Amino acid sequence: MSLVPCKECGVLNSSEAEICLSCEFPIKGRPKTNGFRWIALLLLVFLGGPVLIGSVQTIMTNLRPQAEKGTQQNP
Ligand SMILES: [Zn+2]
Known part of the structure; x- marks a missing residue:
């Protein structure tokens, strides 16, 4: 067990602590990487x-003219 200075506020914290006791900045960086993943x-x-959605809309617009032609042919 050793003391690690907080990167954010410089307060010495236990290396076993996950967050800074002063500013709650993550010491080990684990929550930070989790955040980056999210x-x-x-x-x-x-x-x-x-x-x-765009690709689905292009597919729908490509299909639509055929359906509209079908409806226009029987007024
Ligand atoms: Zn701190």
């Missing part, structure tokens, strides 16, 4: 979602 996942959903 941010990456959210970015993937936000960036990938519209692309997926």
